[in-house]
Structures are given as C-alpha cells and as structure tokens.
Amino acid sequence: MSRPTLQLYNSMSRAVEPLQPLDPAGKRVSLYVCGPTIYNYGHIGNFRTYVAVDLLKRALTYFGYQVDHVMQFTDVDDKTIRGSREKGMPLKEFTGIYRQAFLEDAKTLNIEIPARTPNATDHIPEMVELIQKLIDKKSAYVSDDGSVYFRISSFPKYGCLCHLDLSSLISGARVNQDEYEKEGIGDFVLWKKWVPADGDVGWDSPWGKGRPGWHIECSALSMGHLGPEIDIHGGGTDLRFPHHENEIAQSEAATGLTFVRHWFHVEHLLVDGQKMSKSLGNMYTVRDVLERGYTGRELRYALLSGANYGKNLNFTWQGMDDAKTALARIDEWRKRIGEAAIGAPALEEVTNASEQIKSIDEALSRDLNINDLLGILFTWIRVSNKALDEKSLSAAQAAGYCLAYDSLDTILGLGSAIITIPAEVQSLADQRAEARKSKNFPQSDELRKAIEALGWKVKDTAKGQELSRA
Ligand code: AMP
Ligand code: ZN
Numbered sequence: 001m002s003r004p005t006l007q008l009y010n011s012m013s014r015a016v017e018p019l020q021p022l023d024p025a026g027k028r029v030s031l032y033v034c035g036p037t038i039y040n041y042g043h044i045g046n047f048r049t050y051v052a053v054d055l056l057k058r059a060l061t062y063f064g065y066q067v068d069h070v071m072q073f074t075d076v077d078d079k080t081i082r083g084s085r086e087k088g089m090p091l092k093e094f095t096g097i098y099r100q101a102f103l104e105d106a107k108t109l110n111i112e113i114p115a116r117t118p119n120a121t122d123h124i125p126e127m128v129e130l131i132q133k134l135i136d137k138k139s140a141y142v143s144d145d146g147s148v149y150f151r152i153s154s155f156p157k158y159g160c161l162c163h164l165d166l167s168s169l170i171s172g173a174r175v176n177q178d179e180y181e182k183e184g185i186g187d188f189v190l191w192k193k194w195v196p197a198d199g200d201v202g203w204d205s206p207w208g209k210g211r212p213g214w215h216i217e218c219s220a221l222s223m224g225h226l227g228p229e230i231d232i233h234g235g236g237t238d239l240r241f242p243h244h245e246n247e248i249a250q251s252e253a254a255t256g257l258t259f260v261r262h263w264f265h266v267e268h269l270l271v272d273g274q275k276m277s278k279s280l281g282n283m284y285t286v287r288d289v290l291e292r293g294y295t296g297r298e299l300r301y302a303l304l305s306g307a308n309y310g311k312n313l314n315f316t317w318q319g320m321d322d323a324k325t326a327l328a329r330i331d332e333w334r335k336r337i338g339e340a341a342i343g344a345p346a347l348e349e350v351t352n353a354s355e356q357i358k359s360i361d362e363a364l365s366r367d368l369n370i371n372d373l374l375g376i377l378f379t380w381i382r383v384s385n386k387a388l389d390e391k392s393l394s395a396a397q398a399a400g401y402c403l404a405y406d407s408l409d410t411i412l413g414l415g416s417a418i419i420t421i422p423a424e425v426q427s428l429a430d431q432r433a434e435a436r437k438s439k440n441f442p443q444s445d446e447l448r449k450a451i452e453a454l455g456w457k458v459k460d461t462a463k464g465q466e467l468s469r470a
Contacts, residue, residue, distance in 0.1 A: 004365035006063050008056075008232075009310050011240065011263040012161055016367050021065065021231050022261065029065040031057060032222040032260075034235035034243065035117065037074040037214075038098035039083040041285040042105055044303070044315060045276050048269035049236040051300060052309035054111040056234070056264060058411045059364050069114035070225045073099050076121050077178055077214050081201050091201050092121070105286040108296035109303070110413045116225055120217040124203045127212040127220040130254055131190045131205075139253040142207050146193035149174055152186070155249045161263065162241045178214035180242060188246055189213040215246035219259075222247070228255040234264035266309045273314055289320070297414060298323045304412065305374055308367065327414065333381045337401045340388055343424070344399035345455065352397050356380065356404035364411060377408060425456045429465055432458065 005018045021029050033053050036042050042050075060067045074080070075095035084094035099119070106113055120127075131148055134140035139154040152158050152166070159166050164182065173186035194202040194209040202209040212220075222230060228251070235244065244263065251259035268275070271282040289299050301323040307313040356376075363372035384401050387393035409415070432447035451458050451467075459466045 003063065003361050006059065006365050007367055008262060008264065009367050011265045012260075017262070019231070019262065022229060027064075027066050029060050029067050029232065030226040030230040031060070031067055031069045031114075031232045031234070032218070032226055032230055033069070033071040033114070033233075034218055034239055035071040035073045036098075036102055037077055037079055038095045038102060039077075039079040040098060041101050041287065043276060043283050043285055044271075044289065044299070045269040045283075046236070047105065047109060047111075047286060047299075048303045048313060049234075049266040050106060050111055051109055051303040052266040053234050053264070054109075054413065055304060055309070055368055055370070055411065056232075057112060057114075058413060059368055062364065062407075062411050063361075068226060070116045070118070070221065071114045072217060072221045073102070073117060073119045074214060074217060075099070075119045076201065076211055081198055084201075085197075085199055095119075108286055108290070109300045110296065110415060112413075118221055118225070120212070120221065123217075123221055123224060124212065126224045127216050128191075128203075128205050130216060130220045130223070130250070131212075133254045134190065134250065137253060139249075140190055143174065145176075146208060147176065147189050147210065148191035148207055149187040150190055150246065150249060150253075152188075152249070155253050157252065158249050159245065161245050161248060164241075164245070182241055185242070188215065188242060190216050190250070215243055216250055218243070219247050219250040219254075222259075223251060223255070228257045228259070230260055232262045232264050233260040234266070237265045237267050240265060267307075267312045269303070269313050269315050271315045284315075292317075292320075294320050294324065298327060301327055301414060304370055308370055310367065329381065330377070330414065333385060334402075334405060336388065337384055337398050337405070340393060340398035341395055341402050344395040352400035353403040356400065357407055360404065360408050360411075373408065373412070377405070380404070425451055425454050425467060428454075429458060429467055433465060436460075 007016050007018050009015070010017050019029070021027070023029070031053075033050075036046055057067050057069055073095070076091065080091060080095050084091045087094055103113060103117075131140060134150065135142070135148065137154075138151070140148055140150050142148050158164070162182070164185070166185070174189070175184055175186045176189050176192065178189075190213050191205060191207055191210050192213060193207070194211070198211065202211055222233065233244070233247075248259050270276070271280075271284070274280060274282060276283045286296070286299065290296070298320060302315065302319050303313070305323070305326070306319065359376050360373065363369045363376060366372065380401055384393055384398070387397070428447050428451050432444050432451070435441075435443040435447060448458055457468050459468070
C-alpha cells in the first residue's frame with residue numbers, strides 16, 4: 001500500500017508543505033524542540049505544546065521515519081537564578097527538582113521522552129565557542145557594559161520568521177533581557193556579564209565571568225546535537241519572537257546555512273477562553289488536574305482533541321469530563337471488538353483493515369488532522385457497534401478494527417490498545433512454555449508453527465513469551 005506524504009504547516013513559509021527530509025535516503029528526520037525553563041512546575045499550556053510535539057513525533061515514526069529528537073532543559077536564565085536564590089538553594093539542585101517534575105508529568109501524559117534531553121549548563125563551552133565565532137565574523141560585539149551582543153544590522157534576513165519591519169529600528173539599541181516585545185527590538189544579548197545578583201552562578205569566558213543568554217543555548221544545542229541544518233524545529237507560538245528569530249540569526253550568521261527547514265509552532269492553550277495567568281487563578285499544573293480526580297490519559301485526550309495544534313485550544317473542566325466519557329467509550333468498544341475478534345483467521349483475511357489504515361494515513365498526512373482522526377475512530381465505533389448488535393460483524397472484520405485501532409493508538413498514545421489473545425493461541429503458548437521448561441525444543445518449534453498458522457507471533461523475552469499479531 002503506498003502511503004501519502006506527510007504535509008505540515010511551516011510557519012516560516014506560512015503554507016502547508018510536504019516534509020522533505022534532509023537525509024538523502026529520506027529515512028532520518030531531525031527534530032529539535034525548545035524545552036522548558038525549569039524554575040517551576042510546568043502548566044497544562046506548556047504540556048499542550050509537548051503533547052502536540054509528541055503527536056508529531058509519533059506520526060513521523062508511524063510514517064516510517066527514524067526521528068532524531070533533541071529537547072534541552074533551560075537550567076540557567078533570569079528566572080532560574082531568581083528562583084534558586086529565593087529558595088536559598090544552589091542552582092543545579094533547584095533546577096534538578098523541576099527537571100525531574102517535568103519528566104514525571106510527561107510520563108503521566110504518556111509523552112515519549114526524547115532520546116537526548118541535555119541541560120543547557122552542561123554545554124557552556126559550545127556556547128562560548130559559537131559566540132566567539134560570531135564575534136570573529138563581526139556579527140557580535142563586546143559592549144561597554146561587558147556583555148556580548150548580536151549585531152542585528154549584520155544579518156539582513158533578521159525578522160524573516162515573524163515578517164518584521166525593521167525600518168523603524170533605532171540603530172545601536174540593545175536589550176539585555178531574554179524576553180522582550182517586538183517594540184523593544186535591538187541587538188540582543190549572547191553573553192551576560194556577571195552581576196552580584198547572579199551569586200555563584202557564572203562561567204569563565206574570553207569576555208570575563210558571565211552566563212549565556214537564553215537564545216544562544218538553543219542554537220548551540222541544536223547545532224551541537226543535530227548539525228548545522230535540521231529538518232524540524234518546534235515550540236509554542238510565543239517562542240516565534242524573539243526566541244526563534246534570534247536562534248535563526250545566531251545560527252545562520254555563524255554557518256551561512258539554513259538553520260531549519262520546517263518550523264512547527266503550537267498555538268496556545270486558553271483556560272475558559274482566557275490567557276492563563278497566576279493573577280486570574282486559572283493556571284493549572286498537571287498535578288492540579290490529577291488532584292481533581294482526573295487521569296493523565298484524560299488530560300492527554302483533552303489536550304490532543306478539540307483543536308488542531310495550529311489553533312488555540314480552550315481548556316474547561318467540562319472538556320475534562322467529556323474526555324473521560326470519550327475514553328470510556330473507546331475502552332468499552334476496544335474490549336468488545338477484541339472479544340468479537342476471537343477466533344479470527346490469519347491476518348491476510350482481515351480485509352477491512354487496509355481501508356481503515358488508509359483513512360488514518362490520509363487524515364494524519366493532512367497536517368496531523370486530529371479532528372478527522374477522532375472522527376474516523378468514532379465512526380468505526382458507531383458502525384461496528386451497530387453491526388455487533390445486529391450480529392452481522394464477522395470475527396475477521398472485528399480483527400480488522402482491532403488492528404486499525406491499535407495502529408491509530410501508536411499515534412494517539414491513549415493506551416487502550418488491549419491485545420486480546422484468542423484462547424486457542426494462549427493454550428498453544430502455554431503448552432510451548434511447558435515444552436521449553438522441559439527443554440523439549442522440537443515440540444516448542446512445532447507449537448511456534450501452530451501459533452504462526454493462527455496469525456500470531458511469539459517472541460521469547462527475559463520476562464517469558466510475548467504474543468503479538470503477525
Ligand atoms: P517555557 O518553560 O516558558 O519556555 O515554556 C515551555 C513551552 O511551553 C514553550 O514551547 C512555550 O511556547 C509553551 N507554552 C507556554 N505557554 C503556553 C500555552 N498557554 N499554550 C501552549 N504552549 C505554551
Ligand atoms: Zn529554544
């Protein structure tokens with residue numbers, strides 16, 4: 001079955017484009033995602049972005065790509081330093097608490113943790129090296145305040161991501177904070193000279209003791225781990241300016257190459273239609289949601305469904321209840337259809353699965369169209385439940401639904417892909433376990449063949465036999 005090409009919205013070109021990996025073999029996709037600043041527990045808005053990235057990563061894997069995924073933890077910036085001082089803790093110990101909390105929350109939401117999750121402070125020499133390169137190329141300068149700044153006028157493409165009009169720029173204006181508004185554009189800081197408020201946080205550099213700016217962290221880590229050009233770079237929409245704009249400037253000024261082929265931005269999560277903020281009392285962590293009696297799965301479902309990643313998503317407690325109801329419906333159906341599939345013949349005879357898998361492929365390839373994916377799933381549920389009520393669904397058709405759902409769930413990550421093992425297969429597997437125990441390998445081989453003839457595969461692992469559909 002030929003598969004459609006994955007089409008994704010690229011916020012640089014502002015168009016949906018086919019993904020064309022840099023890898024000449026078309027197999028590997030490099031994905032860099034801006035990680036959290038670890039000075040507090042992540043809120044559910046942050047996790048909307050990471051759940052959406054997880055959907056992207058699972059979709060890439062589903063389409064057969066080998067995903068090289070890196071996400072850094074920002075463990076040094078104004079906020080982390082301020083937080084550690086307020087708590088009277090060393091920076092590393094303070095940020096370590098929130099790094100661990102993030103990983104736990106990600107696990108609660110069944111987010112696949114990227115293979116590489118470097119801490120920014122473990123890569124200061126690479127940042128220093130990159131800044132030096134920019135100084136050598138006259139794209140950066142040491143200012144009279146002792147910090148190092150990127151010279152925006154040296155990079156004519158500056159503003160390409162956000163389509164900024166730089167004609168009104170005040171030449172020579174500088175910004176020393178990591179975050180600022182578009183009205184405050186100026187040469188931005190790459191290396192901040194140490195000040196007493198930094199306490200014992202600081203590293204030696206050719207420009208004296210100091211620390212990196214936030215933006216240079218991601219340029220150095222992305223290029224250090226994935227090379228000067230990557231396929232996809234992602235984050236929440238608020239990172240477009242100034243963070244990603246600055247990352248492009250730093251990286252491309254240093255290498256002369258196109259830093260990123262495809263920009264993936266996730267729009268914001270709103271709560272009851274409003275921006276989340278501490279003062280409105282509507283900023284919830286994953287832990288707050290669990291405390292109200294919901295599960296991580298239900299929150300994952302609520303964050304995934306409702307709106308495509310490119311649109312704002314409105315979080316409500318009613319939405320959480322709807323997620324609970326929807327998941328209960330999916331689970332109940334998956335159990336029922338699994339039982340109806342018992343005794344199904346070998347998979348070649350499962351005729352309806354390829355049609356269903358084709359519809360998943362198509363919806364997913366249209367910019368990860370979650371509404372269509374869930375629409376397809378609930379249509380399967382409705383149609384097959386009706387057929388089961390009317391006793392008109394064969395075991396082979398039921399097995400097709402199981403196969404299609406389990407495949408869809410590798411992307412949704414809801415974890416309701418219960419594999420129902422037919423009693424006949426289980427009995428053969430039990431006999432085989434006995435045969436292996438008594439070292440009767442010829443009999444064990446015979447039993448393996450009998451299991452395979454029923455359309456199942458058996459794998460011997462340290463934990464015993466594992467059965468899966470062939
Ligand atoms: P931060 O720790 O502030 O760097 O944020 C981590 C990630 O969460 C970034 O990709 C942000 O863009 C993203 N983010 C922040 N607020 C929201 C929100 N309300 N909805 C979705 N993503 C968000
Ligand atoms: Zn970043």
